[in-house]
Amino acid sequence: MPAHPRHPGELGFTLLLIAGALLVGREAHRISGFSGPSSPGFGPLAMVAVVLAGLLVELARSLARRPREREPAVVRLRRLAAAVLPPPVAGAIPLLLLYLVGLETVGFVLASFLFLAISIGLLLRGRPPRRVLLTAVGVALGTVAIVRLLFQELFQVLLP
Amino acid sequence: METALGYFLTSWLDPHLLILVAAGTLAGIYIGAIPGLSVTMAVSILISFTYAWDTNEALALMVGIYMGGVYGGSRTAILLNIPGAPAAIATALDGYPLAKLGEAGRAIGVTTVVSFIGGLVGIAALALFAPLVAEVSLMFAPRDYMLLGIMGLLLVASLSGESLVKGIVAGALGILISMIGLDTMSAQPRLTFGQSALLGGVSYVAVMIGMFGIAEALVQLHTVTAPAVKQQVDKIVPSLATVLRHLPLTLRASAIGVWIGALPGAGGDIAALMAYDHAKRSIKKPSRPFGQGAYEGLVAPEAANNAAVGGAFIPMLTLGIPGDAVTAVIIAALFIHGLRPGPNLMTDTPHLFWFTVGNLTLANLFMLVFGLVGIRLFAKIVEVPKAILLPIVVVLSVVGAYAINNNPTDVWWAVGFGILGYVLRVYGYQLGPVVLGVILGPIVESNFRRTMIAVHESWAGFALELVSHPITVVLTLGILVSVLRGTPWWPRLVARLRRKSGAAAG
Secondary structure (H helix, E strand, C coil), rough: CCCCCCCCCCCHHHHHHHHHHHHHHHHHEEEEECCCCCCCCCHHHHHHHHHHHHHHHHHHHHHHHCCCCCCCCHHHHHHHHHCCCCCHHHHHHHHHHHHHHHHHHHHHHHHHHHHHHHHHHHHHHHHHHHHHHHHHHHHHHHHHHHHHHHHHHCCCCCCC | CCCHHHHHHHHCCHHHHHHHHHHHHHHHHHHHHHHCCHHHHHHHHHHHHHHHCCCHHHHHHHHHCCCHHHHHHHHHHHCCCCCCCCCHHHHHHHHHHHHHCHHHHHHHHHHHHHHHHHHHHHHHHHHHHHHHHHHCCCCCHHHHHHHHHHHHHHHHHCCCCHHHHHHHHHHHHHHHHHHCCCCCCCCCCCCCCCCCCCCCCCCCCHHHHHHHHHHHHHHHHCCCCCCCCCCCCCCCCCCCCHHHHHHHHHHHHHHHHHHHCCCCCCCCHHHHHHHHHHHHHHHCCCCCCCCCCCCHHHHHHHHHHHHHHHHHHHHHHCCCCCCCCHHHHHHHHHHHHCCCHHHHHHHHHHHHHHHHHHHHHHHHHHHHHHHHCCHHHHHHHHCCCCCHHHHHHHHHHHHHHHHHHHHHHHHHHHHHHHHHHHHHHHHCCCCHHHHHHHHHHHHHHHHHHHHHHCCCCCCCHHHHCCCHHHHHHHHHHHHHHHHHCCCCHHHHHHHHHHHHHHHHHH
C-alpha cells in the first residue's frame, strides 16, 4: 500500500475524469453502437474503455492511500488551493480568459499590452512600485511592438 | 550519390538557410537553458509561425532549435542544479557538484564537445540506417504500423511519468482527441456532441501549443517567486587530452543515445539516464566518485542526449512514427507543409531526407561554436525572471494558436487544453503521451481498421495476423513486454528467470 498521503483533491479529480469519460463514452456509443471492430464507433469506445479502466485503477490506488487526519473543511480547502491553484495560477487563469475576450473585443495590440502589463505587474509585486510599473509597461510595450513587427513582417502571420 | 551530397549541402551553400539554422541553434541553446522554457514548447509555437514559409526554411529553423535546445539544457543543470530541459536531468547529477567545486567552465566545455561528438554519431546513424529502415518498412503491413504506434505510446507512457497507468490514460486521451470530427473512412461525425464547430476536428497544433506552451507556463507559475539566477563562468575550452580520455565512453554513450532515440516514443531524457547508468556500471575508476563531480557522469548523458536527436529522426522520417515529443511536433510541421513522413517520403522526396541530415550536421557545428564562445551574452538572457518570461510565452502561444487557421476558436482550444493540461500535470499525468496520442491515434486506428477489414472482422484472424510475420512477432513481443513491465508480475518474473538461469549455470 502506498505510504504517502493522498494528494489534495486527487480523489475528486479522478472522479471528475471518470464522469467525463462516461459522458464521452455515451457519445461514442451513439456513433455506431457496439457494432463491428472496423466500424467508426469502435475506436472511440475502445479508447473510452481504456481510459475508464485506467482511471478505476487510479481510483483504487487513491482510496488505498492514507487520507489525511480529519481536518476542518477550511483547512482542507486551503490545502487544495495551495496545491492546485496557488495565488499566481489562480490569478493567471481568469486573466488569461479575459485576455481572450479582449482579443475579440479590443483587438490584439491593446489586449496583449494590457495582459502583459497587468500580469507582469502582479507577478512582480512586492518590489518597489515605481520599478514594477516601469518594467511592466516597458516590457509590455516592447513585446507587443516586437511581436507585431517580427511576426507580421518576418513570419507573415496574421495577428488575432 | 552526387545528388544526395547536393541536397546535404543545400543549407551550407544558401546564406539564407545557413542563417536560419544558425539562428535556430542559438535560439535553441537559450530556450533550452532557460528553466521553464522547453524545446518542445518552442517548436510547438514555431510551427504555426512558419506556416507561410517555404518547407526548407521552416525545417532549417526547427532542426536548429531542436539540436541547440537539447544541448542548452545542460547549462543550468551544471550551474544551478536546474535542468533546463528533461534531457539534462542526468547531467545535473555530476554537473552541479562540479560547479560547486569551481569547475563549471571546464564542465561546460567538456559538455559542449561531447554533445558535439554525440550529435555527430547520431547524425551518422541517421544517414546510414534510415535508408535501410525505410527499405525494410516497405514490407510493413497495416498491422505493423498499428503495432509500432501502440509501442510508441506504451513506451512514452511507461517512461515519462510516475505511473504506467496514468501514462496509458494520457495516451488514450490523446487518441480520443484525435478522433473528434468527421471519420476519415466513413465521413461520419464522431464525438462532436452535435456541435457543427467540432466537425472539422481539433487542430493538433492547438493541442500542442496548449499542452506544451500554456500548461507549462501555468506549471512554472508555481515557482515564479524563485529569484533570478546569476551565472558566472570562466575558461571553457577543454584540452584535447581531456576529450580523448573520455572518447571511448562518449562513443558508447552515443550508441545508447542513438538506440534509445530511435525507439518510438523514447527520447533524449531516457537516453541520458540510461547512459549515466551505463557509465556508473562500466567505469570502475571515475575521476571522482559518481554524484560528487565525476566527469564521466557528465560525459555519458550529454553525449547520449545529443546522439538521440539523430536517432529520433530515424523512425520519424522512415515510418512517420515520432521518436520523441519534439519529433512529434516536427511531424505535425511536415503535415502542415503537405508532406507525409513515412517510407514513401524517402522515395518521393529524397531531397528532404538529405537536406535534414545536412541541417542537423550544420546545427551540430553551430552548437559547438556557440557553446564555446557565446557565453557572456548567454548569461544575461538566462537571468530574465519568470515573472516577465511566462506572460510573454502565453502571448506567443496565443499568436501561434491563432496563426494556424487565422481562427479565434483555435486560441480557445489552445487555452482550454492548456488549463486541462495544467490540472493533469498537477495530478501526475504527463502531457507527452497525450500529444503523442493525438499524432499516433489516426495511424493506430486506421491501420487497425484496415487489418480488421482484411481478416473479415474476425478476432481470431486478427490474433493470427499478430504472429504472421517475423517483423510483426517482434513488435507484438515488444508491446507485451512493455505492458508486463508496468505490472507487479514483472519483478517476480525477472527474479524467477534469474533463479532458473542461476540454477542452470550452477
